[in-house]
Amino acid sequence: MKPAPFAYHAPDTLDEALELLAPGDGVRVLAGGQSLVPMMKARALRPTVVIDVNRIPGLAVVEEEGGALRIGALTRQQALLDNDVAGRAQPLLHAAGRFAGYLATRHRGTVGGSLAFAAPWAELSAAMVALDAQLEVRSARGERTVPARSFFTGPNETVLEPDELLTSVHVPAAAPRTGAGFHEVSARYRDFAQVAAAATVTVDDAGVCTAAELVLLCVAPVPHRVDVAHLVGTTGDAAALDAVAGLLVGLEPLDDIEVSGTYRSRVAVTLAKRALGDAFDHARGAA
Amino acid sequence: MSDKRVVRVEVNGAWHDGLVEPRRTLSDFLRDDLDLTGTHVACENGFCGNCNVLLDGETVRSCLMFAVQADGRSLTTVEGLAEPDGTLGRLQQAFHDNHGLQCGFCTPAMLLTAHEYLEAYPDGGTDEQIREAISGVICRCTGYQHIVESIRAAAGGAA
Numbered sequence: 001m002k003p004a005p006f007a008y009h010a011p012d013t014l015d016e017a018l019e020l021l022a023p024g025d026g027v028r029v030l031a032g033g034q035s036l037v038p039m040m041k042a043r044a045l046r047p048t049v050v051i052d053v054n055r056i057p058g059l060a061v062v063e064e065e066g067g068a069l070r071i072g073a074l075t076r077q078q079a080l081l082d083n084d085v086a087g088r089a090q091p092l093l094h095a096a097g098r099f100a101g102y103l104a105t106r107h108r109g110t111v112g113g114s115l116a117f118a119a120p121w122a123e124l125s126a127a128m129v130a131l132d133a134q135l136e137v138r139s140a141r142g143e144r145t146v147p148a149r150s151f152f153t154g155p156n157e158t159v160l161e162p163d164e165l166l167t168s169v170h171v172p173a174a175a176p177r178t179g180a181g182f183h184e185v186s187a188r189y190r191d192f193a194q195v196a197a198a199a200t201v202t203v204d205d206a207g208v209c210t211a212a213e214l215v216l217l218c219v220a221p222v223p224h225r226v227d228v229a230h231l232v233g234t235t236g237d238a239a240a241l242d243a244v245a246g247l248l249v250g251l252e253p254l255d256d257i258e259v260s261g262t263y264r265s266r267v268a269v270t271l272a273k274r275a276l277g278d279a280f281d282h283a284r285g286a287a
Numbered sequence: 288m289s290d291k292r293v294v295r296v297e298v299n300g301a302w303h304d305g306l307v308e309p310r311r312t313l314s315d316f317l318r319d320d321l322d323l324t325g326t327h328v329a330c331e332n333g334f335c336g337n338c339n340v341l342l343d344g345e346t347v348r349s350c351l352m353f354a355v356q357a358d359g360r361s362l363t364t365v366e367g368l369a370e371p372d373g374t375l376g377r378l379q380q381a382f383h384d385n386h387g388l389q390c391g392f393c394t395p396a397m398l399l400t401a402h403e404y405l406e407a408y409p410d411g412g413t414d415e416q417i418r419e420a421i422s423g424v425i426c427r428c429t430g431y432q433h434i435v436e437s438i439r440a441a442a443g444g445a446a
């Protein structure tokens with residue numbers, strides 16, 4: 001199907017874009033278009049006004065300071081993957097990002113768009129929740145910062161108001177000796193994740209864990225953060241990793257046309273252990 | 288409300304003008320307005336990759352871009368891969384020689400995807416890298432093996 005007709009604006013400045021976005025209802029932001037355009041074609045979305053933000057300078061900049069990153073929302077997913085500074089500062093961004101779509105969709109698809117559309121399988125959502133990223137949101141009314149951990153409210157739903165634009169993502173610096181791991185399963189190579197696990201682990205000089213994060217996708221309505229505090233003080237040995245299974249009891253992932261919720265629950269345990277195991281190995285190697 | 292707009296794009300080295308509704312996809316613009324029907328459209332939803340074209344040298348799904356967004360940009364479609372005299376380019380010839388196509392529907396996108404890949408990996412890389420590169424383009428005929436072999440065969444020369 002073809003999208004319904006709309007009025008098209010391609011402003012040159014952020015202020016202009018926010019002004020155009022101010023009415024909220026019926027107005028949509030077009031960034032990479034990899035989510036919006038299919039939804040418009042399915043007529044699941046019928047915006048009357050589309051604001052193409054691709055011509056606004058400065059929205060696609062990635063800056064690093066003292067290990068902390070500021071990632072412009074319009075940064076293409078592939079540009080993030082190609083950014084060695086970002087990958088060194090936060091290896092999880094690359095570990096997760098390489099699973100996001102295909103090269104041709106990553107060339108267009110943006111970091112901000114992925115977060116704002118909040119697809120349940122969006123790898124970057126898991127990464128930003130694990131990394132405790134802060135999302136900068138602007139509107140003609142003002143500016144606010146939303147933690148990634150309270151940004152998502154359901155599948156394809158976020159706290160963003162219709163007149164708001166996600167402008168950048170701030171990722172705090174990683175502690176020294178922090179490693180990352182990411183695993184997912186999908187029906188076909190690089191297809192949408194059926195289940196995914198993102199993990200970071202920080203160790204001390206002796207290789208003992210001082211902090212760990214685990215976030216799962218597609219096991220709950222939003223990226224699901226699992227409290228893995230029990231890993232602190234361990235070396236990520238088999239017993240410590242096996243104990244993760246107990247933390248996932250009670251999750252009730254949904255069935256869908258591809259897989260059952262039961263399958264997701266089982267696979268989640270395996271992926272969580274693999275992601276954490278990789279993060280431990282990586283942390284020890286990354287002195 | 289959806290007034291038509293002028294779009295000016297460079298396609299395969301030549302500039303074209305068009306007058307389009309903003310909702311006109313780039314794939315429809317190429318096929319129906321510019322008559323460049325080498326760009327194939329299947330799912331029209333971003334899943335199959337058959338509509339891939341090169342936008343300033345990078346593969347993109349032309350069904351997920353509006354033509355107005357390509358204003359001022361440079362595109363390469365499969366028609367641009369042939370030699371100036373119309374004979375097959377090296378990569379196209381490699382697909383021909385190695386049975387890299389059956390029905391041919393996915394072939395334009397495969398060729399452009401392979402073209403981008405070989406720019407990054409002129410020596411052809413590994414089979415796994417080739418498979419990763421073409422994973423975003425669905426082929427319903429070949430089982431991909433001959434496509435991988437075609438790309439490998441084309442490696443090393445000016446693709």
Ligand code: FES
Pocket residue numbers: 327328329330331332333334335336337338339348349350351
């Ligand atoms: S036709 Fe564009 S991705 Fe399938």
Ligand code: FES
Pocket residue numbers: 387388389390391392393394425426427428429
């Ligand atoms: S050759 Fe028929 S779809 Fe690929």
